[in-house]
Amino acid sequence: MKFDLIRTCPDTRARRGRLYLPHVPDGVETPCFMPVGTQGTVKAMSQPELFDELGFRIILGNTYHLNLRPGPEAVKRMGGLHRFIAWDGAMLTDSGGYQVFSLSDLNKITDDGVTFKSHLDGSMHHFSPERSIEIQHCLGADIIMAFDQCPPYPCTRDKVAEASERTHRWAERSLAYHMENGDPEQQNLFGICQGSTYEDLRIESAQQIASLGFAGFAVGGVSVGEPTEMMRSAVEWSVPHLPDDRPRYLMGVGTPLDLVESVAQGIDMFDCVLPTRLGRNGSIYTSNGRINIKGSRYAEDTSPVDPNCACAVCRRYSAAYLRHLYKTNEILGCRLATYHNLAFYASLMQKIRESIDHGSFSAFQRDFVYRNSSQN
C-alpha cells in the first residue's frame, strides 16, 4: 500500500497524505474521516450521496455484524462487500474484537480467541485472529484490521497489561494468517495498539505493534467511555512510536474538536458514529455549535439549520421543516440530519487538509479550539 506524505505542519504533528487503495486508485486524501456503515449501509444514506455528493472515498463495515448477516461466505459468493453494497470507493472492516466484547451477551476469552453469543438470536460464535482475518478476506475490504482485545474503561493495570500482551500475540497471528492466506496487494492489514490509560503500557504496545510489518497502525482502546483528556493522552503517548511513513488511524473518534486536536497529534484517519447517530436523534452540528432541532425555538425558523453551510440540505430546507419532520417521526428527518452532519464532517476535514496545505493548520487549530472548546 502506497502512502504519500505530502506535507507536514511545522508547528504540530499534523500531516497531509494520500493513501492509495485498490478501490481508490487516485488516492484517499488524508487526514480523512470514514463514515460508519455497520451493516453494509451508512444509516439513512445512499451510496451516491456519500460518494458523489459528499465526496467520501472510504467507509467502514463491521465484521461482527456482517458475520451474522448476511454472513461472510454469502458476501464472498456475491463478489465481495464493495459489489454487494454497490459502493464505488474503498472500505475498511474492523476485526470484530470491539463488538464481541461490547455487544455480545456473553463472551469467554482464551488465548485462542473469543467465544460469544450473538446479540440477535443467542447463537454461539467463535472469533480467533485467524477466523477474524478469514472473515475479512471474504468481505474483501481495502483495509482490514488485526484481531485485538479491547479492555473496557476503567480497567486495572494488570488486566490492561494482560489484554495488551494477548493483543500482541493476536497481532502476530493475524499478520501470519494474512500473509499466508490473503492477498496483501488487495487488502492492507493494519495493527492495533492498546494500553488503555497507562502511559508505559501505551508506549510498549505502540512499540511492539510498530515492530510488526503492518501496512498501517491504529490507536485502539479509545472511545470506550474514558474522559476526552485520557483519549488525547493515549494518542500523545502512542503516535511518536508509530512509523512516520505509515498511516495512523484513531479508532472510533470523535467530535469535531477531537478530530482537529488528534490531527495535530499526527492522526491521519478517523471513524465515528457520532455524526450519523446524533443526526438520527435530531442533534445537528452547525458552525455555531451543536443544536437539538426538536427545540421549540426552531418551530418557525425559516433559515437553514446552519446558515454558513452550503450542503444540499441547508440550500433547500429550513430548520422549521427539519423540526417538523422530527416531531412527526418522518424518515426524511433522519435523512436530512444525517446528510448535513456528514457534510459538516466532510467540510471540516477539507478545511483541515487545506490549512495543512497552506501551512496555516496551527492557526486553524487555535481558532477552532477557541470557538469550540465549550462544545462536544
Place this chain on the structure above:
Amino acid sequence: MKFDLIRTCPDTRARRGRLYLPHVPDGVETPCFMPVGTQGTVKAMSQPELFDELGFRIILGNTYHLNLRPGPEAVKRMGGLHRFIAWDGAMLTDSGGYQVFSLSDLNKITDDGVTFKSHLDGSMHHFSPERSIEIQHCLGADIIMAFDQCPPYPCTRDKVAEASERTHRWAERSLAYHMENGDPEQQNLFGICQGSTYEDLRIESAQQIASLGFAGFAVGGVSVGEPTEMMRSAVEWSVPHLPDDRPRYLMGVGTPLDLVESVAQGIDMFDCVLPTRLGRNGSIYTSNGRINIKGSRYAEDTSPVDPNCACAVCRRYSAAYLRHLYKTNEILGCRLATYHNLAFYASLMQKIRESIDHGSFSAFQRDFVYRNSSQN
C-alpha cells in the same frame, strides 16, 4: 384553471390532458399519479428525488395531519406549504373529511360539521366546510378539496343517502366560502361525489356535484375496504355525469391494475399510499408482479429487483442487498423500495399516456390486464 384535453381514446373513455396549475405553469401531464405526502413529506423520499429524478409534478398533503402539526397558521406564516416543505411542483390538499372519520378517536357529526378528538393527544377539534377551506387557504395548495362526509363500507342505503345529501350541502358551503374568502386563481377547488355502492345514489351525487362550479371533480367514498369490482362500478356510474372539460380525480386509488382500468373509465388523476406503504413493508412492484423482498429466494440474488426497470435503484443495487437492508431494519431499505415503487408508478403512468398519445391504449390495457389480472 386551464385543463387541455389533448386526445381521447377511440375505444375507451381514456383521455390525455394537461392541467395548468399555479406552481406548474407548463402543466401537469394527465392521466397522472400523485404520491401521498401526508405530513408534508412523501415518506422516505426527498423532494428532488420526487421532482427531478422521478418527474412527479404534484403531490398530496393531508389537511387533517397538517392541521395538528405544524398547524395551518404556522404554515401560512412561513409562506405556505410549498415553501415550508421546499417543493418545486404543485400540491393538492384533501379536506380532512376522510381522516376525521377514519383516524380520530371519536367524532360527532352535525350539519354544521364534525367534532373530533386528535389521534395524537386527544385534544378536541372541529371541522366545518368553512374551517376546512380556511385551513386549506392557509396551506395554499394548487388544488384544494370540498369538505365531504365519506361513509364507511359497508353502509346502509339510508345512511349513504344522508351522507350524500350532507356532502352536497357541504359542497355548496365549501364553494361559497372559497369564492368569498379564497383566491380561485391560485387555488382550485374540486368537488367530491359520494354514493357508496348504490348506483342511483352515485348518479345523483355526481349530477348534483357536477352542477356546482367546481374547477375539477373527484370520485370519493372509494378505497374504503370495498371489493375492487364495487370501486370500478362506482367510477363507471359517476364519470358519465361529470363534465368532459374538467379533470376527474379518483381518490385513494390504487393498484397498478386499478390505475389502468380507471384510466379506461375516464379518470385523469390518482393518489394512493400503496407504492410508498408497501415499499416500507418490503413489498416491491416489478414487471413480473409484486414480490416480498424479505423472501429467502432473494438472499443471494445479485440481479436488480426488477430486471426490466431502469430506475436508479435497479441500476445500482441488487435484490440481495435490498433483502439484507430489510432483514437488518436499515432505513436505506425503505428508501430504495419506496423509490423503486414510485418509479414503477411513474413509469406506468408514462406508458399509459404514451399509449393514449399513440392511439394504442386499448391494446395496452388488454395486454396489461392479461398480464396482471392475478395480481394486486
